[in-house]
Amino acid sequence: GNSVTQMxxxxxxxxxAFLTINCTYTATGYPSLFWYVQYPxxxxxxxxxxxxxxxxxxxxxxxxxxxxxxxxxHLEKGSVQVSDSAVYFCAxxxxxxxxxxxxxxxxxxxxx
Amino acid sequence: xxxxxxxxxxxIKTRGQQxxxxxxxxxxxxxxxxxxxxxxxxxxxxFEYFSETQRNKGNFxxxxxxxxxxxxxxEMNVSTLELGDSALYLxxxxxxPGTAYNEQFFGPGTRLTVL
Numbered sequence: 001g002n003s004v005t006q007m008x009x010x011x012x013x014x015x016x017a018f019l020t021i022n023c024t025y026t027a028t029g030y031p032s033l034f035w036y037v038q039y040p041x042x043x044x045x046x047x048x049x050x051x052x053x054x055x056x057x058x059x060x061x062x063x064x065x066x067x068x069x070x071x072x073x074h075l076e077k078g079s080v081q082v083s084d085s086a087v088y089f090c091a092x093x094x095x096x097x098x099x100x101x102x103x104x105x106x107x108x109x110x111x112x
Numbered sequence: 113x114x115x116x117x118x119x120x121x122x123x124i125k126t127r128g129q130q131x132x133x134x135x136x137x138x139x140x141x142x143x144x145x146x147x148x149x150x151x152x153x154x155x156x157x158x159f160e161y162f163s164e165t166q167r168n169k170g171n172f173x174x175x176x177x178x179x180x181x182x183x184x185x186x187e188m189n190v191s192t193l194e195l196g197d198s199a200l201y202l203x204x205x206x207x208x209p210g211t212a213y214n215e216q217f218f219g220p221g222t223r224l225t226v227l
Contacts, residue, residue: 036218041220042220042221043116043118043202043218043219043220043221044202044204044218045218046215046216046217049215089155097168098143098145098160098167098168099145099157099160099168099170100145100147100155100157100204100216101157102154102155103154104154105154105155
């Protein structure tokens with residue numbers, strides 16, 4: 001079946017530090033990959049996505065590259081801000097299905 | 113363009129009761145999916161509706177049901193509530209199913225607490 005394994009948190013960083021959240025997946029075929037962010041008390045927001053191998057998704061300083069050879073989609077940001085404190089979810093959706101399969105989520109706290 | 117709206121935002125029920133949650137998708141979106149979020153199980157897919165038809169269903173008991181109306185609004189119902197049903201229920205809408213490129217837009221969720 002399809003599954004997503006995400007780096008466990010929580011992660012605590014200082015402002016301007018480098019952030020990496022690891023994500024690996026198991027799926028048949030070539031799924032689309034996503035990173036969602038959830039701020040306290042809110043629903044999920046799509047942060048970035050990639051739909052084929054070697055695609056790089058980017059948004060708000062965050063980047064992730066679809067690596068088929070390592071079945072990974074690690075999230076990175078070069079300089080985090082306090083406002084980046086949130087829970088981050090890696091997710092996949094197979095080509096022939098419509099539901100998203102999510103990782104467990106990683107809580108990130110950025111301290112000033 | 114208004115986003116996905118969910119009502120109510122918060123709900124408190126007791127064991128054995130039933131509850132109905134509502135989701136209004138973004139205008140023009142015809143597909144609605146529901147997810148349950150709990151600290152222990154994370155985000156789990158409940159079901160997906162398109163054109164008033166359930167297309168996919170997750171691994172949940174029959175107490176969980178849903179429907180979609182002709183205006184694409186959707187409701188989900190949980191009967192005979194159990195303590196373990198306490199969760200954040202998220203609704204997501206998209207233009208239509210059919211390709212993996214269609215982005216799902218999530219609502220703020222309904223926080224259900226079962227006492």
